[in-house]
Amino acid sequence: MEGTIKSPANYVPLTPISFLDRSAVVYADRISVVYGSVKYTWRQTRDRCVRLASALSQLGISTGDVVSVLAPNIPAMVELHFGVPMVGALLCTLNIRHDSALVAVLLRHSGTKVIFADHQFLQIAQGACEILSKNGDKVPLLVLIPEPLVQSVSGKKNAMEYEDVVAMGKSDFEVKRPKDECHPISVNYTSGTTSSPKGVVYSHRGAYLNSLAAVLLNEMHSSPTFLWTNPMFHCNGWCLLWGVTAIGGTNICLRNLTAKGIFDNISQHKVTHMAGAPTILNMIINAPESEQKPLPGKVSFITGAAPPPAHVIYKMEELGFSMFHSYGLTETYGPGTICTWKPEWDSLPREEQAKMKARQGVNHLGIEEIQVKDPVTLRTLPADGVTMGEVVFRGNTVMNGYLKNPEATKEAFKGGWFWSGDLGVKHPDGYIELKDRSKDIIISGGENISSIEVESTLFTHPSVLEAAVVARPDEYWGETACAFVNLKDGSKVSAEELISYCRDRLPHYMAPRSIVFMDLPKTSTGKVQKFVLRTKAKALGCLSKKGVSKL
Amino acid sequence: MEGTIKSPANYVPLTPISFLDRSAVVYADRISVVYGSVKYTWRQTRDRCVRLASALSQLGISTGDVVSVLAPNIPAMVELHFGVPMVGALLCTLNIRHDSALVAVLLRHSGTKVIFADHQFLQIAQGACEILSKNGDKVPLLVLIPEPLVQSVSGKKNAMEYEDVVAMGKSDFEVKRPKDECHPISVNYTSGTTSSPKGVVYSHRGAYLNSLAAVLLNEMHSSPTFLWTNPMFHCNGWCLLWGVTAIGGTNICLRNLTAKGIFDNISQHKVTHMAGAPTILNMIINAPESEQKPLPGKVSFITGAAPPPAHVIYKMEELGFSMFHSYGLTETYGPGTICTWKPEWDSLPREEQAKMKARQGVNHLGIEEIQVKDPVTLRTLPADGVTMGEVVFRGNTVMNGYLKNPEATKEAFKGGWFWSGDLGVKHPDGYIELKDRSKDIIISGGENISSIEVESTLFTHPSVLEAAVVARPDEYWGETACAFVNLKDGSKVSAEELISYCRDRLPHYMAPRSIVFMDLPKTSTGKVQKFVLRTKAKALGCLSKKGVSKL
Structure with a gap:
């Protein structure tokens, strides 16, 4: 011009x-x-x-x-x-x-x-x-x-x-x-x-734009005080190392994360913002009362990496944290979505509210569009809250590609979208909800079982601290759900009790047929290492028809 | 790669x-x-x-x-x-x-x-x-x-x-x-x-980046309620039409601006953010008590277009508004700087605080750099708070150029900077402060008189509602300051009284030698039309040595 x-x-x-x-x-x-x-x-x-x-x-x-x-x-x-x-x-x-x-x-x-x-x-x-x-x-x-x-x-x-x-x-x-x-x-x-x-x-x-998107998504004002409870090495601290700099915030660094250290630092430095995986949430809500301190003011907490169980979000808010739920992958510079709260949800019962907050939500400002697509036909699936497909992203805060791996880059970007490998649905209100990693889905008698749904049910049991569900080979059904469960200190519950608890609350085919009690193996970013559990579940051997299940 | x-x-x-x-x-x-x-x-x-x-x-x-x-x-x-x-x-x-x-x-x-x-x-x-x-x-x-x-x-x-x-x-x-x-x-x-x-x-x-910068500069959270008291036609509403959209805010539109309408709308819609030129501030602070309503909560108000007198900022804050002072030009998409508040200023006397707030401040996130330069040598001048030069901008929220006017574009962008035509100083803390438009400066006996400084002094007089100072030809001094003053309703003060008031507070050569009482001509964006006043001042004729001044 x-x-x-x-x-x-x-x-x-x-x-x-x-x-x-x-x-x-x-x-x-x-x-x-x-x-x-x-x-x-x-x-x-x-x-x-x-x-x-x-x-x-x-x-x-x-x-x-x-x-x-x-x-x-x-x-x-x-x-x-x-x-x-x-x-x-x-x-x-x-x-x-x-x-x-x-x-x-x-x-x-x-x-x-x-x-x-x-x-x-x-x-x-x-x-x-x-x-x-x-x-x-x-x-x-x-x-x-x-x-x-x-x-x-x-x-x-x-x-x-x-x-x-x-x-x-x-x-x-x-x-x-x-x-x-x-x-x-x-x-x-x-x-x-x-x-x-x-x-x-x-x-x-991408780093510039995701930093600003992260600042806005965290509702950060000028000069926040940010306590580092998410690892800086992971997605460049979800781009918050750059983001906190953009608005002149203060970075509070902690070498080791303990509940006491977290509460002490929040109180001493008047922390305003934090972020972390659900393991950190568990650490906070399960801290002994002697280690807890009242919050000095509003503390915004953004969680991601794995879908937080509704009751965890609920308990964090009881402690005074403002919870934001975000979702993304390393390939999307960390957070790519935010479960933006709608005022009309204020009148829902608190359990329903927590369920709403546990959804992965809508694209943040750096991501142009998020869809649920059929991985074979590449077609966009209806936003009906039911039809499951692969979650895909498009926008300026999607990676340049995989270093020295043009084949993997090409595969990840097929059709002009980034294919996340996560399975989910889009609700009629445009919010997405993850159902599983594509490789975590359990196919039982031809039916898809969402491991997340089974885990969410297990989480509601008062004795369960952590739970992860994977497929176990099954002679008759092909695969059935196998749950690895870590109980709270001093809690006791049998495998049979937990299975029947799930059968009361889920379609029978979705309830786990086997339960293993143990500490869950995790990555340093707090994600349960499902591939370790899958190996363990396979090692348990193929379930015969005489297994626990009474389908 | x-x-x-x-x-x-x-x-x-x-x-x-x-x-x-x-x-x-x-x-x-x-x-x-x-x-x-x-x-x-x-x-x-x-x-x-x-x-x-x-x-x-x-x-x-x-x-x-x-x-x-x-x-x-x-x-x-x-x-x-x-x-x-x-x-x-x-x-x-x-x-x-x-x-x-x-x-x-x-x-x-x-x-x-x-x-x-x-x-x-x-x-x-x-x-x-x-x-x-x-x-x-x-x-x-x-x-x-x-x-x-x-x-x-x-x-x-x-x-x-x-x-x-x-x-x-x-x-x-x-x-x-x-x-x-x-x-x-x-x-x-x-x-x-x-x-x-x-x-x-x-x-x-530029519009995208300035919108986000404006949102952050206004400390806007998700879904603000914005009352339009700055014209949408001016710099695309300081990019806030796009910015408010980015964060899902509500635009409250008003055809005519009156103090009553402003207070009524703030109250009715629970307004959180506003913007406007100092004329709007004057309208608000001089509203009769019967038209004022208590604010429903914190209302952030960003002002710009002309440097706000310190006492106006002070009065707005007394009414409960949180004042932000921004500065920019049409060529910088509206706001390009923000007078970011420093916590150490909290302990200053309130008048000093207002003076700090009246400075134009530092570049916002969309502007890369702001400097004060010598318009002849193009060199950056020292940040000493004294050396006056032209304010220059560089960054993604500087215009593409002047439509069909490549010569003007080239002139405006000389040396890779946008030359604002505004004269100012940079303080040692990096904050800039405007002293004048280059064409508004008054040169009296070889000394520069900043019209803004004379105006600021006039504003502190209890009877003065508005004041604008321009050069008037002077036989002996070349030019002297001529003040156009609009008094508050019911106020009375003579030209001699005002001149002596200024002489008590300014170096004598800076005090106006002539005062004209009248309504000030303004652009629709609230800027006083100084070119109109300059013409009027010239028409008053050249002052002889026998003028009012007793230098």
């Missing part, structure tokens, strides 16, 4: 780096990060990030390189989320539950040039480097992050240390901005619930 | 159209627009916008065409902000204070193909069309928007009517999305404070 131009005056590639540059001015003296007695302001945080970028540049890191980190929720994680992109590189945040063998696989696959390792995970990182070395693979430079609360010991060091790296950087380093906002900013390997890890690539544009 | 692709699954051009599509699902049954007894839900609003787009398409409107509107804050304005872009066209919102001659100029310059005119402004639009017709120019199709509160009279009509247009559209019309998010969405002619109007072109991308 005549008279209009694209100029540096009116076009700046979108990147979360802008958030930090702005907050270092607007919120210069406000606290950015707290970890015990360690505190920084936004001005200091930006300076440290710039120096980190400068040091990485001196170490030979440049555009498109990968820098990895193996650390819990500590201040260095905040700094790496900016320092690494500021030199044009990708940040790869590794899951701290991985062992050396898996870390070695991921370092090799990503081509990591530098790995930062928290002291608690140093051996894992060293072990991974040894494996790479033995195999003749290129070994990344290892940087140790010592405990920030302990004075560094001078003298001979076994590895380069984090503060030395920051110190060698220059404050006047010229930060590299992406030339194209679709350039990658990070890579997140999908967690252990899938057998072959895939490197999910995020872009500067 | 290997394995990553750009696909419809992960890339969608940014456009405010996405906001409406999403809100029609997420906030389907919530009220979108209220105008007296007229009410729509978001589902209905989207349906009406799609039909409007469909009808425009039937009328021959397509990508790149311009559709204009001449209307106050009525529901059709909300619909046109989506319906016009949904057919790929640009919306041109005309200032309702323009006369037929000026409207004709703008219709011709923009190449408007359809003009929608509210019944109150029908004659202006008809007059403009007649002028075009007489000159042999192409005459746009005129669509009348009758009063929505009055039942339409059937029978012979003089012009096509708005509801007929909506009715002829189809609900299943395929909405046109921009192929490139930088494509234009609207054109805003700059208001009458400049002598030659320029058509400022906004893009879909």
Whole structure:
């Protein structure tokens, strides 16, 4: 159009780096990060990030390189989320539950040039480097992050240390901005619930837009105080590391999560916002009264990763938390939906309200559209609350693709949509509700059994702390539901009692035919590792007609 | 990067159209627009916008065409902000204070193909069309928007009517999305404070990003209730027409602004957010007690367009409003800065607090950077709170350029920055403070006099309602300050008293040498028309040494 131009005056590639540059001015003296007695302001945080970028540049890191980190929720994680992109590189945040063998696989696959390792995970990182070395693979430079609360010991060091790296950087380093906002900013390997890890690539544009969407979805005002109870390494902390920066919030870091630590920190720092998987919710609602403290004000809590049982949401709200339920995948930068509350639900009975809140909801602002589709015909299925299909996403906060895996990317994006692998329905009000992972569905006598539905029923039993349901081979039915149950401390209930409890509340074919009592294996992000349970269920052997079931 | 692709699954051009599509699902049954007894839900609003787009398409409107509107804050304005872009066209919102001659100029310059005119402004639009017709120019199709509160009279009509247009559209019309998010969405002619109007072109991308920035800057939560006291035709309602849609808010429309109407609507609809120029603030704080009503809760009020006097902010807060001060220009999509409050200011005396709030502040999230530069050397000036220069902007929410005026665009974007024409300083804390428009500065004996500073002093006088200061030719000093003052009802004060009041509080050379009592001429957006006053000041003649001044 005549008279209009694209100029540096009116076009700046979108990147979360802008958030930090702005907050270092607007919120210069406000606290950015707290970890015990360690505190920084936004001005200091930006300076440290710039120096980190400068040091990485001196170490030979440049555009498109990968820098990895193996650390819990500590201040260095905040700094790496900016320092690494500021030199044009990708940040790869590794899951701290991985062992050396898996870390070695991921370092090799990503081509990591530098790995930062928290002291608690140093051996894992060293072990991974040894494996790479033995195999003749290129070994990344290892940087140790010592405990920030302990004075560094001078003298001979076994590895380069984090503060030395920051110190060698220059404050006047010229930060590299992406030339194209679709350039990658990070890579997140999908967690252990899938057998072959895939490197999910995020872009500067997607990270920018998902950060703002996350801020709005969390109803965050200017300068919130965010307590980190979701892992920073998971989906870049659901993009909240960048999001909290955008609005000049304060990051409260915690190395270890305990109910006492959570309540103490909420109270001490007047926390306003939190996020976490249902395991954290369980930790909070089951905390002994002696460890609980009254909340200092409204605390918004966003939960995701797995559908929260209705009664858990209900109990959290009794404690005073405002619960938001979100859903997404690593491939959607973490949260992609929000179960937006409707005022007309206020008059529903509280149990019904909790059921409404347990639905996955509607696309947030970064996602353009969410549908339930037939995975074979690719057709959109009716929004009738009944017809089950695969949940698909489309929008700017969907990943760039799987690193070095064009086949998997092509498969995931068939027909111009991202196929989540999650099965669900769309209700007439446009809200989606998950029924299962496609591989978690149990097919019994030709009928689909939603493992989530069986789990939800088990959760309503007063003795059940956690439950996970998978398929067990069955001579007659093909598969039947097998429940793994973790009871509350001091509770007692028999398998037969639980089965009959389910049969009273579900169609008979859906009730579990076998129950196993045990602690549930979980990923570090709080997801139950169903593939472990499926192996266990198979090992139990094929059920004969003489099994427990009386169908 | 290997394995990553750009696909419809992960890339969608940014456009405010996405906001409406999403809100029609997420906030389907919530009220979108209220105008007296007229009410729509978001589902209905989207349906009406799609039909409007469909009808425009039937009328021959397509990508790149311009559709204009001449209307106050009525529901059709909300619909046109989506319906016009949904057919790929640009919306041109005309200032309702323009006369037929000026409207004709703008219709011709923009190449408007359809003009929608509210019944109150029908004659202006008809007059403009007649002028075009007489000159042999192409005459746009005129669509009348009758009063929505009055039942339409059937029978012979003089012009096509708005509801007929909506009715002829189809609900299943395929909405046109921009192929490139930088494509234009609207054109805003700059208001009458400049002598030659320029058509400022906004893009879909800029509109999207400024909407989110405006939502965050207003600290808007999900589903706010927004009372329209800023004109929708001005900078597309500071992008809040799109912003309120993004978060499913309710637009309360008012045709005429009166203190009583404002207080009544705040109370009746439980308004949470408002915006407006200082004239609206004056209307509110000077309302007779009989017309005031207590606020139903916190009401955030964002003010801009002209620097608000400190005592006005102070009085608004006494009434219970939470005041935010923002600054920007038509070229920055309206607000581009926000005077973000710092907690350490809480302990300042209230007058000092109000002074802090009157500063223009820091760039909002859509603007990348704001600086004060020397307009000759283009160098950035020190942030010392003293060195005056021109305020410059850079970021995604700066216009695409001036329509059909590449020379003006080039001039405005020199050196990769947008030059605002406003003079100001940057304080050491990074906050900018305006001192004057470059053409409003008064140069007296070689010293710069900031008209804003003189006005601020006049405002502190208890009898002064409004004041505007311009240069008057002076035999000895070159120029001296001439103040135009509007006194409060029933107040009496002489010119000599006011001058000596200023001399007691300002350096003597800055005090006005002449005072004229009168109503101030204003643009419809509440800006004082200083060019009118400058002409008046010149007409007063050159002051001789024997003038009032006793320097």
